[in-house]
Amino acid sequence: MKALVLTQYKKMEYIEVETPEIKPDEVLVQVKACGICGSDIHGFDGSTGRRQPPVIMGHEASGVIAEVGSAVSGWKKNDRVTFDSTVYCGHCDYCRKGQINLCSNRRVLGVSCDEYRRNGAFAEYVAIPQHILYRLPDEVTYDQATIVEPLSVAFHAVNLSPRTVGASVTVVGTGMVGLLIVQAARAAGYGQIIAIDHHPEHLELAQNLGADIILLSNETIDEKVKALTGGEGTDVVFEVAGTNASVHTAIACARKGGAVTLVGNIAPKVDLPLQTVVTRQLTLQGSCASSGEYPACLDMIARKAVNVDAIISRSAPLADGHRWFTTLYNKEGHHLKIVLNP
Ligand SMILES: [Zn+2]
Ligand SMILES: [Zn+2]
Numbered sequence: 001m002k003a004l005v006l007t008q009y010k011k012m013e014y015i016e017v018e019t020p021e022i023k024p025d026e027v028l029v030q031v032k033a034c035g036i037c038g039s040d041i042h043g044f045d046g047s048t049g050r051r052q053p054p055v056i057m058g059h060e061a062s063g064v065i066a067e068v069g070s071a072v073s074g075w076k077k078n079d080r081v082t083f084d085s086t087v088y089c090g091h092c093d094y095c096r097k098g099q100i101n102l103c104s105n106r107r108v109l110g111v112s113c114d115e116y117r118r119n120g121a122f123a124e125y126v127a128i129p130q131h132i133l134y135r136l137p138d139e140v141t142y143d144q145a146t147i148v149e150p151l152s153v154a155f156h157a158v159n160l161s162p163r164t165v166g167a168s169v170t171v172v173g174t175g176m177v178g179l180l181i182v183q184a185a186r187a188a189g190y191g192q193i194i195a196i197d198h199h200p201e202h203l204e205l206a207q208n209l210g211a212d213i214i215l216l217s218n219e220t221i222d223e224k225v226k227a228l229t230g231g232e233g234t235d236v237v238f239e240v241a242g243t244n245a246s247v248h249t250a251i252a253c254a255r256k257g258g259a260v261t262l263v264g265n266i267a268p269k270v271d272l273p274l275q276t277v278v279t280r281q282l283t284l285q286g287s288c289a290s291s292g293e294y295p296a297c298l299d300m301i302a303r304k305a306v307n308v309d310a311i312i313s314r315s316a317p318l319a320d321g322h323r324w325f326t327t328l329y330n331k332e333g334h335h336l337k338i339v340l341n342p
Contacts, residue, residue, distance in 0.1 A: 003123035062145035173241030222252035
């Protein structure tokens with residue numbers, strides 16, 4: 001089969017490789033679409049150490065079943081599917097409690113690190129264990145299905161946050177996941193949503209997708225948020241940028257007794273404004289990946305309750321993968337999601 005292989009850091013080659021062999025409990029998926037994730041871009045240059053070459057990246061994908069393993073039940077050839085980005089084990093303490101994102105033996109598709117190597121979906125075919133498959137509703141296209149994974153991240157963050165109908169929200173960072181959080185927060189029944197970002201284009205999109213107020217970020221933007229909320233700040237803040245400055249902004253935008261849900265994690269460490277968190281009695285909540293949100297996300301996309309087409313900047317042939325990785329890596333243009341089609 002053909003695959004887009006990271007053969008060395010910053011170099012992707014579209015080459016012939018062996019088609020994966022499936023285990024009895026796996027299916028072979030013929031990939032129709034696979035999105036480029038921010039984590040793939042951060043792995044591209046070796047900075048995270050989680051994409052050690054040679055590896056086939058790609059974990060936001062969809063396709064059609066081409067072959068079924070001998071122990072697989074409930075799935076057949078030609079079924080349209082998407083799948084979780086994480087292969088969870090199903091039998092550790094976390095999995096047994098339904099916290100599959102925290103699985104002690106989790107393996108992410110398209111990741112090769114010191115502990116394991118698992119090829120992903122920037123290829124014509126990928127082997128997928130049956131327990132992480134989800135059926136695509138007829139209304140959902142293969143390209144749209146690549147957004148299910150980041151949408152599930154957005155839903156998970158909202159599900160972990162205090163939800164009172166009408167509670168006010170700030171979203172710090174309106175990149176792709178931030179824009180999906182704006183939509184998830186709107187769907188969840190929150191009240192006023194304030195979106196903050198560096199890019200006017202992203203903010204404009206945030207407004208189209210449900211934000212009530214958009215603010216271009218600067219160092220004192222929390223004062224603006226407080227001025228818009230009776231001097232208090234919002235009930236809930238979602239931090240979706242993950243830098244020292246953005247975490248400070250997020251904490252400063254929360255009202256007393258409010259909650260800050262932390263999703264972004266570009267910086268491995270940030271300074272914690274301890275006295276603000278303690279004296280304003282804030283709740284800080286980390287949110288990682290998703291656990292069980294896929295079916296709801298697929299349903300929301302099928303019913304057009306969320307707009308994922310607005311998130312897809314363009315689709316391109318998988319053969320052009322190197323060019324698109326380089327474009328995203330060099331931050332040329334304002335692309336949200338690039339989807340590659342084998
Ligand atoms: Zn991803
Ligand atoms: Zn587990």
